[in-house]
Amino acid sequence: MNDTTQRPALPDQLSVDPRSPHHVAAIFEHDIGIKFNDKERFDVNEYCISEGWIKVPAGKSLDRKGNPLLIKVKGKVEAFYK
Template identity: 45%
Template sequence: MTDAPLPDRLSVDPASPFYDGELLARGIGVRFKGEEKTNVEEYCVSEGWVRLALGNRVDRKGKALTVKLQGPVEPYLQNG
């Protein structure tokens, strides 16, 4: 399906060491507990967690407020 496997951990925050803008531009989808999630800020497959944004709420530094949930994570390329 792809040349390289998807990373174990990925973040949408450019300040994170797990950020990959090129890969994110290709379109990454995430299934969490079998359900499609569109508000994922960060995920880790090996540790089994996702960070989900809480609506439009931001902290005082302008970063999205998140909640960390445990469970099976399945990332995939949206655009083939």
């Protein structure tokens, strides 16, 4: 199992997209989980704990560059290491 002292602190806002300014590659070296309204979600692309929202894909819809369209859902957000 991984040692918790070597894990970086989880930021307030984090994105899966490497082009985003909120992407931190060092965090994705470890398994992280997101709880939204006390249920674990596996489809989260971006989250913000202080503002209380997550961004998830809107079905199979794609934008003109081929990226999934994201919708913002508000609620209680918790991030944790698995």
